[in-house]
Amino acid sequence: MAYDSNNIFARLLRGEIPAKKLYEDEHTLAFHDIRPQAPVHVLVIPKGAYESLDDFSAKASAAEQAALMKAIGQVARLTGVDKTGYRVLSNIGRDGHQEVPHLHFHVIGGRQLGRMIPKAE
Numbered sequence: 001m002a003y004d005s006n007n008i009f010a011r012l013l014r015g016e017i018p019a020k021k022l023y024e025d026e027h028t029l030a031f032h033d034i035r036p037q038a039p040v041h042v043l044v045i046p047k048g049a050y051e052s053l054d055d056f057s058a059k060a061s062a063a064e065q066a067a068l069m070k071a072i073g074q075v076a077r078l079t080g081v082d083k084t085g086y087r088v089l090s091n092i093g094r095d096g097h098q099e100v101p102h103l104h105f106h107v108i109g110g111r112q113l114g115r116m117i118p119k120a121e
Helices: 008-013 053-059 061-079
Strands: 021-024 029-033 040-046 088-090 105-109
Touching: 008 029, 008 040, 021 053, 021 061, 029 088, 061 088, 061 105
Parallel strands: none
Antiparallel strands: 021 029, 029 040, 040 105, 088 105
C-alpha cells in the first residue's frame, strides 16, 4: 500500500495544520494528543513517510530509527512520567485499530493506567 501524503500527520509535518509541539529534532516530532486519554498523552512520529512499524523498520535509516527511540525517552523525561511510569503504544493496521496511516507512538501516563490486557484465568 502506498503512503497517503494527505494524512493528518503528513499535513501537520508540512505545517498545514497546527500542533502543540513538545519536542522536535531532525527526524522526529512529538506533540500533545488533541483527545488525551490521560494527563500525559503525547504522540511521537517520524518525519519520514512511514505507514507502520514494519514499514519503518524495513526502510528507515539507522539514524531515523535511533532518533525515534530517543525522542520517546525525551518525551518521558520532559513530561515527568519517567519518574512514575508510562505506557508506549503503537496501533498498527486494521486489526490494531490504527486511525492515522503514519507510524506514531502514544506516550501515555500521569496516572495509574491499569492493566493493558486482563490476566488469563
